[in-house]
Amino acid sequence: MSAINRSESPLTLWRCPNKYKKLDELHKEIRREKRSIISVGNSIPPLIKSFKRLGVPRDIRKILKKMHIRKPTSLQMQALPAILIGRDTLMMSLTRSGKTLAFCLPLIMGSFEEEHRMNFIEGEGPVGLIVVPSRELAYQIYKFILKIIDEARNYPKIRVILCIGGVDMKHQMEILRQGVHIIISTPGRLSDMLAKHKIFLAHCKAIVLDEADRLLDLGFEDDIRIILSHARPACQIILSSATIPKKIQEFSRQAMKDPIFINLSRQSLSKLKLTQEVEYAGHDQKLLKLLETMQKTNPPILIFCENKIDADKIERFLYEKRIDVACLHGGKEQNERTQAIKDFNRGKLDVLAATDVAAKGLNFYNVRHIINFDLPKEIDSYIQRVCRAGKRAVITTYLSYNLDKLLLCDLKHFLEDSRQNIPIELEGILDGEDEQVTREGNCAYCKLPDHRRSSCPTLQQERLKSLLPI
Numbered sequence: 001m002s003a004i005n006r007s008e009s010p011l012t013l014w015r016c017p018n019k020y021k022k023l024d025e026l027h028k029e030i031r032r033e034k035r036s037i038i039s040v041g042n043s044i045p046p047l048i049k050s051f052k053r054l055g056v057p058r059d060i061r062k063i064l065k066k067m068h069i070r071k072p073t074s075l076q077m078q079a080l081p082a083i084l085i086g087r088d089t090l091m092m093s094l095t096r097s098g099k100t101l102a103f104c105l106p107l108i109m110g111s112f113e114e115e116h117r118m119n120f121i122e123g124e125g126p127v128g129l130i131v132v133p134s135r136e137l138a139y140q141i142y143k144f145i146l147k148i149i150d151e152a153r154n155y156p157k158i159r160v161i162l163c164i165g166g167v168d169m170k171h172q173m174e175i176l177r178q179g180v181h182i183i184i185s186t187p188g189r190l191s192d193m194l195a196k197h198k199i200f201l202a203h204c205k206a207i208v209l210d211e212a213d214r215l216l217d218l219g220f221e222d223d224i225r226i227i228l229s230h231a232r233p234a235c236q237i238i239l240s241s242a243t244i245p246k247k248i249q250e251f252s253r254q255a256m257k258d259p260i261f262i263n264l265s266r267q268s269l270s271k272l273k274l275t276q277e278v279e280y281a282g283h284d285q286k287l288l289k290l291l292e293t294m295q296k297t298n299p300p301i302l303i304f305c306e307n308k309i310d311a312d313k314i315e316r317f318l319y320e321k322r323i324d325v326a327c328l329h330g331g332k333e334q335n336e337r338t339q340a341i342k343d344f345n346r347g348k349l350d351v352l353a354a355t356d357v358a359a360k361g362l363n364f365y366n367v368r369h370i371i372n373f374d375l376p377k378e379i380d381s382y383i384q385r386v387c388r389a390g391k392r393a394v395i396t397t398y399l400s401y402n403l404d405k406l407l408l409c410d411l412k413h414f415l416e417d418s419r420q421n422i423p424i425e426l427e428g429i430l431d432g433e434d435e436q437v438t439r440e441g442n443c444a445y446c447k448l449p450d451h452r453r454s455s456c457p458t459l460q461q462e463r464l465k466s467l468l469p470i
Ligand SMILES: Nc1ncnc2c1ncn2[C@@H]1O[C@H](COP(=O)(O)OP(=O)(O)OP(=O)(O)O)[C@@H](O)[C@H]1O
Pocket: 068, 069, 070, 071, 072, 073, 076, 094, 095, 096, 097, 098, 099, 100, 101, 102, 361, 362, 363
């Protein structure tokens, strides 16, 4: 291990430009409101609207441009300055809001700076660690980072490795021995490597927990605690999560220091201009309905279901109808899963039937139709699924007859928030809670028009505030 202490200084030397520093709180807040951003915490940096002002080096901006990334997304405008100044950050937003770039870019910039300052030597590093719940997601992020650094020819060479099950570790270990800047891993494999003293986090400056809600859902809590216990207390923690369930609240209270919470509210989804429809269907009718439902659009069509059995059943049924289909779930071999995603994204498959867990965090391109074979148990999972859709896609959801009224109520409110006509099937569902809207149709919480309690920005901000460590 190295003799220099790399861990006490922040990830990057980036400082907020003076022009932005001078903005008063009111103006910062107005800019956030315009972009449906809610930020909570002490001394939150302002939104910064260009990669140039964010200090992203010119060559990297050129590479991003080639990837059709010209300006930061709303989330990145807030998250990048927060992460770049070294603050613990929790990003809560829907999928496709650009969270991955928001944490990858600072790690890449930080690694370049480190390597520029002093070459990494044998056994040194990592500067940054990214922990994700699935191998596919790890691979996707790995490829994304490689794409950027491989093209950055005028910058010092930085090394990235994948530390996940199913990958030959021999080559990765070789790179590790040369000194590594960024590690992308799944929790099980990483805690194993830490226990065997093959990886050290003593000099790690930032740890990212991507899809943090899913990491905890999948029971990786103990692994995460072990991983964090190997890091220095000064290590920056970055969490990305689509929802903030209780476990995340507790976790962030314990693990994060003076954090900034950033929430991109749901209204931003309305930009996708989706058509969302629901149909009642008994369990036995669903397969038969499927062919008719699929006629609504051209492929690619993504079918979501809650369990592996249904995913397999759908695959078999459509295969017999000579449709190019595959399924994606935890019971499939890694190479089958990778192949299915590749084929679907390249247009070789018309239909992919997937469970939520398997599809979590993956990017699918230009999906025209999402069919929810069943309504997930939580509205957040429904929203996650919807986020996989391309622009102007159709979302069809099969509702069973015995669904929880509150869940249907959540669905109805979500459709209202996304400016959808309420399907006749949901019209009869009473708000039940007069608390949702006042008699004048205003938000029952802040009494302002144009939104409901379920999407009230003031309420969301107050909820986030309550999550902050005391
Ligand atoms: N500033 C940007 N401008 C244009 N495209 C972008 C920008 N940032 C990211 N993208 C692209 O948008 C897509 C989704 O981004 P990304 O995967 O970072 O979203 P995410 O919020 O992490 O989603 P998920 O929760 O699904 O992981 C990717 O194809 C990415 O390359």
